[in-house]
Amino acid sequence: MTRKQRRLTLIAVAGLVVAAAGALVLYALTDKIVFFNSPSDIVAKHPQPGIRIRLGGLVKEGSVERGADAHVAFEVTDTVASVPVTYVGILPDLFREGQGVVAEGAFDASGKLVADTVLAKHDERYMPKEVADALKKSGEWRGKTAAK
Amino acid sequence: MVVEIGHFALVLAFALALVQSVAPIWGSRTGDIRLMATAAPSALGQLLFVAIAAAALVHAHVVSDFSVVNVVENSHSLKPLLYKITGVWGNHEGSMLLWVLILALFGGLVALFGANLPASLKANVLAVQAWIASAFYLFILCTSNPFARISPAPLEGNDLNPVLQDIGLAIHPPLLYLGYVGFSIAFSFAVAALIDGRIDAAWARWVRPWSLAAWIFLTLGIAMGSYWAYYELGWGGWWFWDPVENASFMPWLAGTALLHSAVVMEKRDALKIWTILLAILTFSLSLLGTFLVRSGVLTSVHAFATDPERGVFILGILCLFIGGSLTLFAWRAPGLKPGGLFAPISREGALVFNNLFLTVGCAIVLVGTLYPLLYEMATGAKITVGPPFFNLVFGAFIAVLLVAVPLGPMLAWKRGDLLAAAERLWLALALAAIAAAAVWWPSTGAILTALGVGLAVWVMAGAVVEWAARIKLFRAPLADSLSRARGLPGAAWGMTFAHFGIGMVILGIVSETSWNEERILAMKPGEVVTIGGYQVKLDGMIPRQGENFSEEAAHFSIRRGGVQVTFLEPSRRMFATRRTATSETAIATFGFSQLYIALGETDKTGASAVRLYWKPLVTLIWLGAVVMAFGGLCSLLDRRLRVGAPVPARKAGSKHVGPGNIDPGAPAAPVAAE
Numbered sequence: 001m002t003r004k005q006r007r008l009t010l011i012a013v014a015g016l017v018v019a020a021a022g023a024l025v026l027y028a029l030t031d032k033i034v035f036f037n038s039p040s041d042i043v044a045k046h047p048q049p050g051i052r053i054r055l056g057g058l059v060k061e062g063s064v065e066r067g068a069d070a071h072v073a074f075e076v077t078d079t080v081a082s083v084p085v086t087y088v089g090i091l092p093d094l095f096r097e098g099q100g101v102v103a104e105g106a107f108d109a110s111g112k113l114v115a116d117t118v119l120a121k122h123d124e125r126y127m128p129k130e131v132a133d134a135l136k137k138s139g140e141w142r143g144k145t146a147a148k
Numbered sequence: 149m150v151v152e153i154g155h156f157a158l159v160l161a162f163a164l165a166l167v168q169s170v171a172p173i174w175g176s177r178t179g180d181i182r183l184m185a186t187a188a189p190s191a192l193g194q195l196l197f198v199a200i201a202a203a204a205l206v207h208a209h210v211v212s213d214f215s216v217v218n219v220v221e222n223s224h225s226l227k228p229l230l231y232k233i234t235g236v237w238g239n240h241e242g243s244m245l246l247w248v249l250i251l252a253l254f255g256g257l258v259a260l261f262g263a264n265l266p267a268s269l270k271a272n273v274l275a276v277q278a279w280i281a282s283a284f285y286l287f288i289l290c291t292s293n294p295f296a297r298i299s300p301a302p303l304e305g306n307d308l309n310p311v312l313q314d315i316g317l318a319i320h321p322p323l324l325y326l327g328y329v330g331f332s333i334a335f336s337f338a339v340a341a342l343i344d345g346r347i348d349a350a351w352a353r354w355v356r357p358w359s360l361a362a363w364i365f366l367t368l369g370i371a372m373g374s375y376w377a378y379y380e381l382g383w384g385g386w387w388f389w390d391p392v393e394n395a396s397f398m399p400w401l402a403g404t405a406l407l408h409s410a411v412v413m414e415k416r417d418a419l420k421i422w423t424i425l426l427a428i429l430t431f432s433l434s435l436l437g438t439f440l441v442r443s444g445v446l447t448s449v450h451a452f453a454t455d456p457e458r459g460v461f462i463l464g465i466l467c468l469f470i471g472g473s474l475t476l477f478a479w480r481a482p483g484l485k486p487g488g489l490f491a492p493i494s495r496e497g498a499l500v501f502n503n504l505f506l507t508v509g510c511a512i513v514l515v516g517t518l519y520p521l522l523y524e525m526a527t528g529a530k531i532t533v534g535p536p537f538f539n540l541v542f543g544a545f546i547a548v549l550l551v552a553v554p555l556g557p558m559l560a561w562k563r564g565d566l567l568a569a570a571e572r573l574w575l576a577l578a579l580a581a582i583a584a585a586a587v588w589w590p591s592t593g594a595i596l597t598a599l600g601v602g603l604a605v606w607v608m609a610g611a612v613v614e615w616a617a618r619i620k621l622f623r624a625p626l627a628d629s630l631s632r633a634r635g636l637p638g639a640a641w642g643m644t645f646a647h648f649g650i651g652m653v654i655l656g657i658v659s660e661t662s663w664n665e666e667r668i669l670a671m672k673p674g675e676v677v678t679i680g681g682y683q684v685k686l687d688g689m690i691p692r693q694g695e696n697f698s699e700e701a702a703h704f705s706i707r708r709g710g711v712q713v714t715f716l717e718p719s720r721r722m723f724a725t726r727r728t729a730t731s732e733t734a735i736a737t738f739g740f741s742q743l744y745i746a747l748g749e750t751d752k753t754g755a756s757a758v759r760l761y762w763k764p765l766v767t768l769i770w771l772g773a774v775v776m777a778f779g780g781l782c783s784l785l786d787r788r789l790r791v792g793a794p795v796p797a798r799k800a801g802s803k804h805v806g807p808g809n810i811d812p813g814a815p816a817a818p819v820a821a822e
Contacts, residue, residue, distance in 0.1 A: 009492055014504055021508045024541045025515055032537040033519075036530035054532055070668045070748065070757040089668045090382065090748035090759045093311075093720075093730050104532075 034104065043081040049107045055083060055115075056102040064097055076101060076113075085113045094120035151216055154204025155295035158245075161197035161252070162285035164190045168278035172271035173343070184267050187274035188259035194281065195256035198249045202236075205245060205294050209236050215301035218242060218294045224307035224725050226696040234318040235308040240442065240458075241294035243321060247438070248284050250322075250329040254358075255281065258333060265354065272340035273333075280332055283465045291458045307725035310697070316376030320369060324396055327366025328434040331403055333358040335431030338424045339473055342480040347424065352414040355427065357784055359410065363403045364780040370396050371773035382731045382746035384666070384761040386769060389538040394517040395437030398510050402430040405506035408499045416496055416561060418489075421481050422503070428477060432470040433510070439466050445521065491563040498556030498564075505549035512542050550603055550654065553647055554610020558617075572617060576609035600658030608651030615644040642783025645775055652772030656740075659765035670755035680762025682743055683707040689756070690717070697721040699732070702747050702756060706736060713738075718747040740765045 036054040037047070047053055060082050063075035070089055074097075075082045085103045095101060095118065105115035168190040175183025208216045209232050212225045222239045223232055237246040255277040262270045288294070337355045341347045373396070378386040387393065406426040412419045439445070443459030490496035516533045523531050554576055558569035570577070584602030588594065616622070618640065619632040665679050676685045687703040701719035705712050716734035723730070733746045741764045748757025 003489060006489070006492065010500065013492075017504055017508055021512055021541070021545060024544060025512060028537045028541045029515075029519060029533070032533070032540065034532040034534060036532065054530075066749075066751055069670050070759075090731070090746060090757050093382075094728060 036102075039076055039078045039081040039083045042083050047107055049109050052104065052106050053113075054102055054104045055085065055113055056100070057082075059095065059097050059099055059101050061097045073112075076103060083113060084111070085115050085118075087115045087118050089118075091118055092120040096120070150204050150207050151213065151295050151297070154201045154208075155293070157197040157200035157204070158285065158289065158295070161194045161201065161248075162282065162289060164194045164197065165278045165282040165285055168194065169275055169282055171275075173275040176268040176271045176275075176344075181267065184271035187271045188262075191252075191255040191259040191274050191277065194278075195252040198245075198252040201295075202245055202249045205242060206233060206236050208295075209233065212305065214303065214305055215297050215299065216294075217296045217298045220298060220302055220305045222308050223305040224696065225304060226725070227308060227313070228695045230315070230318065231308055231313045235312070237321050238308055238312045238317050241288070241292045243325075244284070244288050244292050244442065245294055246321065247325055247329060248281060248288065250325045251277070251281050251284065251332060254330055254333050258336075258358075268344065269337075269340055269354075272343050273336045276336035276339045277332065280336075280469065283468070287458075287461050287465065291461050304725075307696070307723065310721065310723045310726060310728055310730045311380060313723075314376065314380055316372065316380060320372045320376055323365050323372055324369030327362050327364075327369050327403075328396070328399060328437060330362025330365060331359065331399060331427075331431040331434050333362070334406060334427040335473070338427035339476060341424060342473075342476050345480055345483055347420055347484055349414055349417045352410045352423065355423075356407070356410045356414060359403060359406050359427070359430075360780055360784045363400070363407055364777045364784065366396065366400050366403060367773055367777045367780065370400060371770045371777075375770050379733050379735060379744075382733050382759070384664075384744055384746075384759075384763065386660075386766070389516070389535050391517050392437075392441050394513050395440045398513050398517075399430050399433040399437060401506050401510040401513065402426060402433050405503045405510075406430050408502045408506075412496050412499050416490065418496055419500070419503075420486070421484055424481065424484075425477060426503070426507075428470075428473045429507075432466075432473070433514075435466050435469060439463060440517070490561070493559065493566050494564040495556065495559045495561045498552065498559050501552060502549065502556065505545055505552075509542055509545050509549070512545060513538065516541070547603065550607055550650065553607050553650065554614065557614045557643060557647075573610055573613055576606055576613045579609045580606035594662065597658060597662040600654065600662070604651050604655035604658060606651075607654060608648050611644050611647040611651065614647075615640075638786030639783045642779040642781075642786070645779030645782060647779075649772045649774070649776030649779060652768045652775060654772075656765050656768030656770075656772060660763050660769065663764045664766075665762040667758075667760040669758060669760075670751065671758045672753070672755045677758075677760065679760050680741070680743060680764070681708060682713070682762075684716075684743075684745070684760060686756070686758070687715075689750070692719070694721065696725065697723045700747075700750070702745075702758070704734070704745060706743065716743070716745050718745045720747050720749070737767060740767045740771070742766050 034052045034054050036056060037045070039055065039057050042053075042055065055076050057076040057078040060075040060077040063073075063077075063082075065073045067073065072087045072089075072091060073084065074087075075084050077083075085105075087103070087105075099120060102119040103113060103115035104117040104119075105113050108114050168187060171183050171190075172187035175181065175186070205218070207213075208219050209223050210229065212219060212223060212232070214220050218239065218241050222235050222242070227235065236242040255274060258265075258270070258273060258277070262273070265273070334355050337351065337358070341351055370393075373393070374386045377388070378384065406423065409419050409423045409426055413423045439459070439462045443462050445459055516537050519533050520531050523529065554573055555566070555569050558564075558572055559566070580602040583605040584598040587601045588598035618636060619629045621629045624632070667677055667679050669677065671677065671686045673686050673688045676683050678684070683706070685705050685707070687705055690701045690703055692699050692701055699719040699721040701717045704716045704718070706714050706716060714736050716736055718734040719732045721730045721732060722728075731746055731748065733744060735745075736743045741762070744761040744763055746759040748759065750756040
């Protein structure tokens with residue numbers, strides 16, 4: 001093979017690999033991404049049961065109920081609307097009523113979010129950006145005390 | 149006073165960096181040797197001044213000087229000494245200071261050990277280092293001054309985030325930064341070569357040790373971070389595809405590709421332009437990582453700085469360096485002389501294949517990491533691209549590459565024979581097939597697990613078979629094989645270890661994801677639960693007092709077949725100063741597997757939430773990374789790679805070390821078979 005042919009082979013193979021990667025990425029990006037919603041979004045949109053979403057807001061005061069064997073139920077609120085969440089497992093160390101939280105999972109038929117992941121805000125200064133934005137939107141933003 | 153000295157030293161370092169940015173390169177353009185010679189002393193001076201600045205900040209933290217904002221926000225007088233020191237880089241300002249300290253360290257090392265670098269190359273490299281350094285000094289001094297004072301000084305600090313009060317913080321960020329920032333040397337060499345407009349095999353011999361050192365640190369840093377997250381976060385995960393993890397993983401992928409392409413360039417004088425591009429891309433990804441982590445642009449548990457002003461500044465640095473270097477590349481690269489020829493099926497071809505898949509893999513991670521940002525900018529909706537995306541797309545591509553890992557080293561340079569290579573690997577193939585069948589047979593259906601185990605065994609056995617073939621194990625007398633093993637170059641040992649390490653990592657990942665057992669339940673004292681063949685009994689709760697926390701520990705005795713083998717004491721710590729609790733996991737290692745217990749809250753009935761995991765072969769994930777890093781070390785200690793080491797006489801004729809040698813003519817005779 002001449003230099004030119006070799007280069008063409010290389011470019012063709014590389015092009016094929018890149019095209020395959022692109023196709024797979026495009027497929028996965030339509031199928032495997034998870035949308036973030038605030039409780040108001042959920043109440044407005046009523047997502048289908050079984051579709052994974054992330055729900056962010058504050059843990060509603062007085063809503064945390066601990067059942068047997070590490071079952072936990074609580075509500076996530078943006079003070080306008082609130083959505084019930086159930087979770088089995090140990091909640092993060094910083095999970096507390098009135099604090100920011102992100103729950104990821106899918107809705108069951110009764111409209112409860114069955115979460116398999118619960119993330120709490122990270123420390124005194126940091127709050128998940130999506131929670132902060134959702135709170136800003138609903139006017140519940142408390143500025144510096146909540147996040148910097 | 150000490151704090152002001154630190155601040156002043158940092159300003160001096162900035163001033164020196166500015167001089168170093170201009171003088172040496174001016175010297176190399178005009179051929180002024182005195183101007184070029186200023187590069188080394190000013191690099192060492194920078195190192196000295198940044199070291200003074202860092203020492204001053206450490207001092208302020210150790211003596212708890214609460215008139216310094218940084219200390220107030222991140223320290224507490226009762227904090228143990230170790231965390232007072234590590235807390236220095238557990239925050240935005242301090243970690244940026246660590247960043248420039250390591251940058252200055254690498255610059256200083258080039259100045260010290262680059263004595264036999266061609267003068268103009270050395271001057272250019274150090275000047276480019278100084279460009280990077282100047283930008284980051286300016287960033288620190290303008291937006292993230294760690295030496296800012298506060299008046300009146302509060303009596304007590306806010307304490308360090310308890311999650312960060314761990315030995316992991318002492319090791320993980322310095323290792324990671326040594327890796328991240330270490331690639332700046334490869335970048336500076338690449339830009340210097342572009343400025344000079346010439347590049348030869350000798351250039352690759354300069355760049356490879358530096359990239360290798362950075363790669364070793366980055367490998368260890370990522371592994372350490374993964375293990376830290378695993379035991380600290382309490383849910384047994386070791387990789388989350390979190391943007392911050394991706395930020396360190398992308399330079400690793402590109403850096404791994406760089407190491408492989410540098411081999412081709414060094415041995416065969418081919419892939420020159422591509423190697424230059426990779427060197428630029430690798431450090432660009434490090435800069436991107438710094439931007440993602442330090443600007444708080446992504447939602448991530450690591451983002452402890454969320455100041456838009458800083459974000460814009462780093463974004464500016466990012467655009468300047470990536471855009472500038474790529475423009476320079478586009479302008480100068482076409483003038484570089486293309487290298488040697490090779491057939492598609494050859495060692496070079498295999499390394500090109502490696503580079504193709506590593507860079508595509510890196511691009512996949514990049515897309516997945518940045519897509520949520522772009523999506524939000526375009527539509528306003530927030531999305532998460534998480535493990536399902538990366539596992540599918542990245543997993544599929546990297547699996548193809550891993551299948552090819554044992555084949556590559558079996559191919560000859562220039563023109564190889566794929567069938568012959570596969571034939572020589574029959575033993576590895578047989579072992580892989582047996583392992584896969586052994587997994588598949590008892591539990592038909594676990595096809596992915598079987599394939600994964602087969603792949604892991606294939607990679608590990610392939611590495612061993614290749615090594616055995618080199619020393620003619622069992623085909624020559626044993627004494628002969630042993631002397632061959634002794635004579636193997638470090639780079640060959642390095643490859644064997646590194647490839648074997650990848651196999652270990654795959655085996656650990658497959659085993660952990662397929663056979664991991666999880667129990668989440670509420671346990672009362674006296675209760676027993678069985679997991680992974682071990683009986684775990686909660687004996688009772690023990691309250692304890694630590695230096696700056698109080699904790700409630702649970703005592704578990706672990707039995708197997710009625711015999712107590714060990715005990716575990718996970719706990720929950722309450723930190724009074726931040727009124728936060730952390731959960732400290734307890735882990736017992738049996739062979740390569742681990743039993744993992746995390747403790748939750750105790751309810752009114754006295755039952756504690758407990759999370760138990762049985763993680764078979766999980767430690768292979770990190771041990772594999774350590775073996776890979778060890779392979780890197782072997783390769784780094786290779787006599788032939790050591791810059792300045794005398795070249796063995798019989799090879800002297802075929803090596804081209806001279807800097808002015810633009811076209812090395814006939815490629816170096818294939819050195820051994822590596």
